Amino acid sequence: MAEQSSYLLAANARKQSRLMWGLFLLSLALVSMLIAGIVSIRPVTGATAHSSQWLIDWQAFIFTSIAVAVLILLACLWKIMTLGSDGADIARALGATEVTDENSDPAIKRYRNLVEETALAASLPVPAIFVLEKESGINAFAAGKSTDKAAIAVTRGALELLTRDELGAVVAHEFAHIRNLDMRLNLRLIGLIHGLMGLYVVGRIVMHSAGRSRKGGQLVFLGIALVILGLLGAFFGRVMQAAISRQREYLADADASRFTGDPLALAAALKKIGGLQRSGLQEAVHDELEEARHMMFADLSGKLSGWLSTHPPLIQRIQALEPGFNPDTDWPQVQAKPLQK
Template sequence: MNFFEHQDQARNNTRKLILLFALSLLFITVTVYLAAVVTLSGSSKGSKSRSSRYSSINCTQPRSAAGEPRVSTNFNEPAERFQSRNPNSVAVSPSLRVPCPPVTQKAAFSWWNPSLFFTIGTGTVVLVGLGSLYKIQTLKAGGSVVAQEMGGRLLLSEMAHPEERQLLNIVEEMAIAAGISVPAVYVMDGEQGINAFAAGFTPNDAVIGVTRGTLEQLSRDELQGVIGHEFSHILNGDMRLNIRLIGLLHGLLLIYITGRIIIGLRPRGKEGNAVLVFGIALAVIGSLGLLSGRLIKSAISRQREFLADASAVQFTRNPAGIAGALDKIANHHYSSIVRSPSAEGNSHLFFGSALRFNFLEELFATHPPLAQRIRRLDASKRQYAGQTPKFSSGESSAAGQESLTMGFAAGSSTVARSSPMQANAAQIVSQVGTVTPEHYAYAKALLGQLPETIALGIREPQGAIAIVYGLLLDTQNAAVRTKQLEWLKQVEPADVIERTLALSADIDALDPRSRLPLVDLTIPVLRQSDTDQHQRLFKCIQGLANADGRWSLSEFVLYAVLRHRLQPSSATSPQSTEFITIGQIWSDCLILLSGLAQVGQTGTDAITYAFRSGVHRLPGAGQEILPDAPPACNMKTLKHSIDRLNLATPKLKQAIVDACAHTVLLDNKVTVQEAELLRAIVILLDCPMPPFLNIGSKRVKA
């Protein structure tokens, strides 16, 4: 199952979640209605018994043939006159005339009361709905909300202890290998059990949370296995499903909370007994809602945990790591239990079972039994026995900027074609959303080879900003570089300029394939800034890119990826899918493939051939209008089309990525610039793309 199939499965699970939630809501509504009927019935019986004291008078008046008493109702009429007119009646003196209470029929008890059911149903749906909507709204800020709710502390690199620094290194390595921005890391200092979680809507706003016990009790290999498991949830779309599950099930918990409130606020005296009974009933029903929530989480989460375990093994090719972590949990009673009050609502997020079950654990547990998980990993140990990851770093080079004909600036040098890439389009598609041991080894090597100045710079705000500026400084044209620095001096303080110049030499010496990974390494620090600071950064990037009057390809890639990575911090919520057919986004696909063809080919015929080759890979291409020549595009139109394509279904995105890969790999050759543009496009489509490992290039004179 590839990344796109995982995304489709997550969408299907979302529909399953909504159906299960609706059934649980119906069950709770019916239960609340029955509790209300029983409560009202008991209250009615009590009032009838109290009124019976006033009907105990013995009415001895003679009755008519119909059986009804005949008494004088005119207190001013003499008794003799009334009796002469009514011989079968008894005249009662005014002081003794007490009319008998009317004789009423006893109302038959009924379990069905439509108006009451409507009232109860409406109230229950509104209460649960408002509770769920409120929780969903609070979660829109991303995974950081969940981490803080769980008592997590944001782990800052400059303040990290050795074991915390090790954790940050593993997360950075895994993120670079997966082609996503480095997630923020939170430590739950008050939790001594072994556990971890990943939370967020997309890889861009994902966070990793670990307990203090995880840091203190696991080895590096075991910690790496746990983090690999959590990265699987990030890459496979599980996080969005899990965070929606938190929001929906929060509404069910409100029934229990409401019952407790009613119990506490009930009136004193006999009148409050019915209220007390109803409050207790709501609390009990809320407990049923809690169990329903656990059943829903169990139905959705268990199989995903098996898949995440398998992915962690695939990422690291080291089954002993994650198996060792599970062994330590199994050998310590309740060693994965999370004590936080928020553990109940977030239990399905964790690596191991976060809750203690005293009964029916196999029914309500959100995770498979530890023995099953360990048994499957033991089988993987035999499969990977004796295997070690192999990594070929490829030829390192400093490449110039590709000459473009799509509205970007042409560099002062061109890039020669590299040796054929050892991959085809199908392999490119299959790599999306995965991590191989080769990619992981590449990431470790990249981090190990970073100059100390850059390694320190990515860990504090001013250094991260200086690195971004350093990546934008022109290395080929001294005049343009001078203009960039002059403009930068007008908008940034002197210490930022000085830091940028100090880092620029080391940045220029880096392999050009390191540019996007280096941008991703700066994201955790840049995310700590507010929206205004982000906007200031983007304006500065635009000013540096416009210093020569036009945007280069590398400038466009850096700006687009950085803005996309920081987008969740800029007050945007996850977008819903809008496009389900290729016809809805046909013109956007044409612009995208036209841009790729113009970057990778020279000459009108070669560009047109590459463009048409990519277009014919799109589903339903035969039913759409194909232009005679690739449409014109520039940075603005390309970015607009990518934004629209990001709203397509996972299956459509798979076809789009496949078409892009065919356009780039048509001649089995690819440059660093083509590869990075392809990676940037796929990243902007929210499809994590690992780095290309075997692309080499050499710079030649124009």
């Protein structure tokens, strides 16, 4: 039964991957055509002084649509190439600190041992090990395009607040992402969202420059249009993140339970996250983590669920692992500990 469930989840994950590309191409086409429409529309005065109409210069429309689409794609590729394939580089870019053999912190030693044990159980290479030292909430992520260049990071809060079994379950969840090559898709998602968000950045620059130009009014109008379309692109990007990430989280939860043989340990870690969320103590500090929110073990929003959440509702994840969980009475009281300086 567990293998059949895993197969169904994997099939759903592949469907979600195809959905990602479909949503991105739809977003790309829509945004490109809207910008092209703004640029290529022309006023045509009629025979009388009081009659006029608007026509589209189709040559300009086609050229502008292609140019905008190419620029967005180039921004996507640039972001993906900047992130690179090495998970360690990605972890550093997201604010994580690498764990060295010289580190004598008992919590770090326990964490390193768990990573090595899970790598052996999953028949995978030991990844580079990182900690998000400034994060007092419970979270984690895996990064890298391949299993031999992977990295795992957990927050300082996870090290301080989770038991050994709970932390081991979280580590196993991230190993499931590594084994299923979810990291490769995650990097593509970051690149696609960056490309869609690029219009917003360009629009802000155009509006800032409008005051120093003789055509300030036209530039302001163009800047406002780019900002609006950039926000539209960001919305599509968030929809894309939510659509792809949810099924992959369910699959990773199921795989982690098989790695550890203890689904209740993962459920306990998720319940502690819920306790922090209910207290408003789970939100991330690092701004860099926001565009990588779909890579995280738990949602960064600090909410139990949401329409655009990149993760399944926390209650549903827990009940899939512990069917008897009662969300009205079973949340633990968790207090984030002060971070080490």
